């Protein structure tokens with residue numbers, strides 16, 4: 001039997017990892033979700049940051065997504081009860097920001113967190129994990145380790161300068177669960193250099209560029 005490689009570390013895979021985390025999809029049958037091969041160590045190693053990522057995302061969107069609200073009331077309030085310090089820390093950092101929908105429609109000022117550098121690196125870690133998983137799922141190849149995964153947060157300035165509404169229209173969208181998670185992707189044929197939007201609760205907060213070593217240097 002051929003050994004399967006872990007999507008994240010290149011070790012031997014002995015389990016599968018949900019992309020994104022299963023906890024986002026309460027009540028959705030497993031066969032509808034994306035999984036990729038993973039070793040147990042990577043699988044376990046993501047858990048705390050996954051929790052953090054989910055809390056961060058859901059809390060930010062509470063005021064405009066009933067799905068986020070539901071998650072908050074169930075799963076997430078349980079995990080806050082487990083680690084109250086994390087919950088308090090997060091709620092202490094809320095502030096208002098500008099928000100946009102998938103189609104680029106301005107939603108006005110919404111609740112958002114101030115993201116500290118250490119929080120940011122945890123979020124980035126999970127975004128990278130999701131991109132590595134989706135890359136394998138879409139292209140059937142592992143994302144080369146020396147490629148750059150560049151996360152660009154969607155601020156009003158970015159939205160305006162980069163014409164994100166136009167960009168979003170050029171992507172091929174895969175809706176995993178309406179109202180909860182979809183992703184859009186477009187890529188350079190043959191190289192798989194690509195652009196991605198991860199759309200949790202219909203509110204994308206960032207887009208992601210995946211660039212090969214040479215292009216990354218020119219960036």
Ligand SMILES: [Zn+2]
Nearest residue numbers: 006009039042
């Ligand atoms: Zn691994």
